[in-house]
Amino acid sequence: MNTIEITYRYDGVEASLRTRPADAEAARQRLNDGNRAFAELFTRHDEGLRVSRRVIPVDPHDLGLLPSGDAPQQRPFAAVLGCADARVPVELIFNEGPNDLFVVRVAGNTLGEDVRGSLNYAIDHLGDNLKLIAVLGHSGCGAVTAAVDVFLDPAGYFALASKHAIRAMVDRLLFIVEASAKKMAEAFGPDISRHPNYREALIEVAVVSNAALSANTLQREVERRHAHAVSTAYGVYLLAERTIWAPRRATDDVLGLASPPDDPLGFVEFGDAVLRSRRIVNLIGS
Numbered sequence: 001m002n003t004i005e006i007t008y009r010y011d012g013v014e015a016s017l018r019t020r021p022a023d024a025e026a027a028r029q030r031l032n033d034g035n036r037a038f039a040e041l042f043t044r045h046d047e048g049l050r051v052s053r054r055v056i057p058v059d060p061h062d063l064g065l066l067p068s069g070d071a072p073q074q075r076p077f078a079a080v081l082g083c084a085d086a087r088v089p090v091e092l093i094f095n096e097g098p099n100d101l102f103v104v105r106v107a108g109n110t111l112g113e114d115v116r117g118s119l120n121y122a123i124d125h126l127g128d129n130l131k132l133i134a135v136l137g138h139s140g141c142g143a144v145t146a147a148v149d150v151f152l153d154p155a156g157y158f159a160l161a162s163k164h165a166i167r168a169m170v171d172r173l174l175f176i177v178e179a180s181a182k183k184m185a186e187a188f189g190p191d192i193s194r195h196p197n198y199r200e201a202l203i204e205v206a207v208v209s210n211a212a213l214s215a216n217t218l219q220r221e222v223e224r225r226h227a228h229a230v231s232t233a234y235g236v237y238l239l240a241e242r243t244i245w246a247p248r249r250a251t252d253d254v255l256g257l258a259s260p261p262d263d264p265l266g267f268v269e270f271g272d273a274v275l276r277s278r279r280i281v282n283l284i285g286s
Helices: 026-048 113-125 140-154 154-160 164-188 190-194 198-224 264-276 278-284
Strands: 003-009 051-056 078-082 101-105 130-137 231-237
Touching: 003 026, 026 051, 026 130, 026 231, 051 198, 078 113, 101 113, 113 130, 113 198, 130 198, 140 154, 140 164, 140 198, 154 164, 164 190, 164 198, 164 264, 190 198, 198 231, 198 278, 264 278
Parallel strands: 003 051, 078 101, 078 130, 130 231
Antiparallel strands: none
């Protein structure tokens, strides 16, 4: 039987502190490299390798495994806003260990007040260690799917009347679903809504658009708080492929976390990149 082994390992209490990325670009590259390493584990498994192994080094300082017995200090180099979906194990898919990532998870990775408060804490109190805030959606997101279904059949909204928390989540996502549907109609014509794969394509377009818009919003929050060493990024974790998908303007490269658009023209070009990406074209054609 083929097996996959992922091991967290430390080599003694005298080990020096693990190196942290020097800047935001290095932090983003480390996360992208980590995701590639994670995905390759499963590629080797699918190719028939008997045992696929990955060792993630753990710094004993980050687990409190020091002779002094002192509690470890927080020193994550990146914060990640992800979905609450249990199929998205954030540290694993980025090949990171304890104290590497400050993770905030909520259904639909939406920017409610509690989420903003948690991320503002990270910006204000994690010091020079924090270099990057990444917004990570995932394919087939249930929260986005709920918003798409309400958009396609508004009568379904009434079923949420007594479910205040769920309704609030859907309300936050409806704007991006409506904008995604408008973009698809402009690109493919009004009859695109009759395509048999329209619902699935709209979900995927809305998922990545939600991540990019949230990353843009957080970048403005970072700038407002004068955290000049911190940048933001967005991406979508593809459950089947185990890779990060992030269409971006001016390139056909879609793998790995990307910087969000920073102005209205940038969002127009971002939308064009999403719709010409192979993932969407394979669903509804060019």
